[in-house]
Amino acid sequence: MNQEVVLERFFRALIAGDRPIARGIVHEQAGEGLDAQTLITDLFWPTFEMIERLYRADQISRLSYQLATRLLRVLVDQVAAALPMTGHGPGSGKKVLAVCGLEEDNELGAQMAVDLLEASGFEVQFTGGGIANDEILGQIHEERPTTFLAFCSSPTDLPHIRALIDHLHEINACPNLQIAVGGGVFNRADGLAEEIGADIWAEDPLEMVHALIFDADRRADVEQRTVGRKRRVRSAA
Numbered sequence: 001m002n003q004e005v006v007l008e009r010f011f012r013a014l015i016a017g018d019r020p021i022a023r024g025i026v027h028e029q030a031g032e033g034l035d036a037q038t039l040i041t042d043l044f045w046p047t048f049e050m051i052e053r054l055y056r057a058d059q060i061s062r063l064s065y066q067l068a069t070r071l072l073r074v075l076v077d078q079v080a081a082a083l084p085m086t087g088h089g090p091g092s093g094k095k096v097l098a099v100c101g102l103e104e105d106n107e108l109g110a111q112m113a114v115d116l117l118e119a120s121g122f123e124v125q126f127t128g129g130g131i132a133n134d135e136i137l138g139q140i141h142e143e144r145p146t147t148f149l150a151f152c153s154s155p156t157d158l159p160h161i162r163a164l165i166d167h168l169h170e171i172n173a174c175p176n177l178q179i180a181v182g183g184g185v186f187n188r189a190d191g192l193a194e195e196i197g198a199d200i201w202a203e204d205p206l207e208m209v210h211a212l213i214f215d216a217d218r219r220a221d222v223e224q225r226t227v228g229r230k231r232r233v234r235s236a237a
Contacts, residue, residue, distance in 0.1 A: 003042070006025065006029065006043070007043070007046055007047055007050070009021075009025055010022065010025050010043060010047050011047050011050055011051065011068075013025060014047065014051065014067070014068035014071050014072055015051070015060055015064040015065075015067060015068045016064075016067065017067035017068075017071060019071060022071055022072075022075065023075070025043075026039065026043070026075055026078075026079065029043060035082075036079050036080065036082040036083045036119075037083065037116060037119065037206070039079050040076065040079060040080070040112050040115065040116060040205065040206075041116075041204065041205065041206040044072060044075065044076055044079070044112060045109075045112055045204050045205060045206075047072070048069075048072060048108060048109055048112070049109075049184065049204075051065065051068050051069065051072075052109075052153055052184050053184075069108055072108060073108055073111070076108070076111060076112060076115070080111075080112075080115040083115060083116070083118070083119035084119055085118055085119055086121075087121065087123075088121050089119070089120045089121025089122075090120055090121055090213045091117060091120045091121035091122035091209075091212065091213055092121035092122075093121075094121075094122050094123065094146045094147065094212070095122070095123045095124075095125075095143065095144075095145040095146050095147070096114070096117055096122050096123065096124045096125070096145055096146070096147045096148075096149050096212070097125050097127070097136075097139060097140060097143060097145040097147070097148050097149065098110060098113070098114050098117075098124060098125065098126045098127070098149040098150075098151070099126075099127045099128075099129070099131060099136055099148075099149070099150050099151070099164075100127075100128055100129035100130075100150070100151045100152070100157075100183075101129055101150075101151070101152045101153070101154055101156075101157020101158070101160050101161055102129055102130055102156075102157055102160055107128045107129055107151075109151060109153055109182075109183055109184070109205070110126065110128075110151035110182075110183070111126070112205045113149070113151070113182060113205035113208050113209070114126045114149075115205075116205050116206060116208075116209045117208070117209055117212065120209050120213060122147075122212070125139075125143065125145070127139070129157075133160070133163060133164045133167065136164060137164070137167065137168070140168070140174060140177070141174075144174065145177070146176075146177070146178060147177070147178040147179075147180055147212060148168065148177055148178070148179050148180070149180045149181070149182070149208075150164070150165070150179075150180070150181050150182075150183075151181070151182050151183040152181065152183045152184075152185045152186065153183040153184040153185055154184075154185065155185050157185070158185055158192075161181070161196070162196045165179055165181075165196050165197050165198065166196075166197070169197055178199050178200065178212075178215065179197065179198050179199050179200070180198060180199065180200040180201065180202075180208065180211070180212060181193045181196070181198040181200075181201045182201060182202050182203075182204075182205070182208050186201055187203050199215075200212065200215060
């Protein structure tokens, strides 16, 4: 079946809160050979982005939005259970601390990304939204992750994320900490991620996974080639 038709059917089922039809579409797609990762990247993520876009344009009601996102969260949880969470993979040995803005609406998109990261071997801690910056900073100091990943789908959450990244650069307590950002607000504003000081940004969860894996491989290669020499680290400026 045409993918656009599938997405439209799935979207309509979600905003109507029609749980049997939404589940049926997922089962139908799985029966056609889509594995858990592909269901997340090719069905759940584009539908989620459509819901977010229409809601922010006042083209669907708050009721429809919450029916859709609550139902989609359940389906994401169910499908993610089939991902290979073995602890092995290209991200093995790398630790990610993932956070969202203050609004819970950011969490669903972030959840898809952290599920895929964990399935790729990354060790992931996911706080969700609503956590004060000083608590996040304390967690970074205590856990020493290799990557700090921030998701922001709402423009109102951007100052919170920006202030946190600015502080990380100012104190430079973890000079080798990689800062990655994702979410709709960065997709809608070209150059924003680079402007706020992110090292990596991506438009969707699978792209984020690939970007972090590629960077991990690149850093490993740099470390191997700089043995015995003082390694140059990214400036805090």
